[in-house]
Amino acid sequence: MTYDRLVCANCAAPVSEGRCRVCRASRERMQEQGPFAGLNPAMLIALMVILVAALALLAHQAI
Numbered sequence: 377m378t379y380d381r382l383v384c385a386n387c388a389a390p391v392s393e394g395r396c397r398v399c400r401a402s403r404e405r406m407q408e409q410g411p412f413a414g415l416n417p418a419m420l421i422a423l424m425v426i427l428v429a430a431l432a433l434l435a436h437q438a439i
């Protein structure tokens with residue numbers, strides 16, 4: 377997702393220019409999401425599989 381075309385509701389300028397506090401805040405928030413937004417879907421699936429396997433292992437040990 378890109379924020380280049382996003383227009384700020386506070387100053388009506390593009391958020392990417394960061395003219396006001398609201399712009400900069402939303403810009404920072406979007407940059408924080410960056411690493412997750414760019415994450416490979418295959419990587420997410422692999423992480424999910426590992427998580428499920430770990431849970432299954434724990435459940436097996438609990439019994």
Ligand SMILES: [Zn+2]
Pocket residue numbers: 384385386387388389391394395396397398399400
């Ligand atoms: Zn603004």
